Amino acid sequence: MGQGHGWEGVVLKLFRGKDFTFTVTGAEQVTEHYRRVRMTDGGLLAAAGVHPTMWVRLWFENNGKPHQRGYTLVDPDPAAGTFSVEFALHDGPASTWAERCAPGDTIEATLQGTGFTAPEPGPSRLFLIGDPASLPAINSLLDALPDVPATLWFETSRPDHDDLPVRLDADRHELRRVPRRDGGAGLVERVRAELPALLAAEPHPYVWIACDTATTRTLSAYTRKELGVAKDRVHALGYWRP
DSSP states (O other): OOSOOHHHHHHHHHTTOEEEEEEEEEEEEEETTEEEEEEEOTTHHHHHOOOTTOEEEEEEEETTEEEEEEEEOEEEETTTTEEEEEEEOOSSHHHHHHHHOOTTOEEEEEEOSOOOOOOSSOOSEEEEEEOGGGHHHHHHHHHHSTTSOEEEEEEESSGGGGGSOOOOOTTTEEEEEEEOOGGGHHHHHHHHHHHHHHHHTOSSEEEEEESBHHHHHHHHHIIIIISOOOGGGEEEOOOBOO
């Protein structure tokens, strides 16, 4: 990215971010609007280890200025030093880079702020609420807790979202697709209608919410304040802004 990462890079440095350089090894078009890019890790995994929902900030150029976005690591392999990153494509510098990158291209990344603490006692059921932007993190949770039943509300906004690679086990996981409506209001309405009865049946639920920022905030407050789910049994993080 040339000479530094601008003020955003300074802020990340103050919060002890560590920088790495990733190298593209290949890419595949999963659907028309979803692309997976494979990379080598530049020593990241050996230095930091691996945990579910692990993410990094990637740096892109936007009209000559640095621009960063957070992305979950997909299938990180510490022994090989590899992982993939999945991009829900839309207009913007990150999507442009993902569509144009080729083997041998490099991209800078900052590791800062990522972490995961498994709830204790372990979840009797996962309740996951997300969309294509948070799908890699959702899949990492399903992979990390393969024996735990899960209910997933998955918001979609285009037909090919039905073809995205949700890692479901038909015996343990239930997928509830929710078409995006009114800026996320449809998802909120659906969760409010269905989650209370499901929670009541579980001794140790764990609720994980990662949608657009406003929807995430609304559902987090609803789950904690109205349904009374303990703070350490709810994780909520807004993944994008409309």
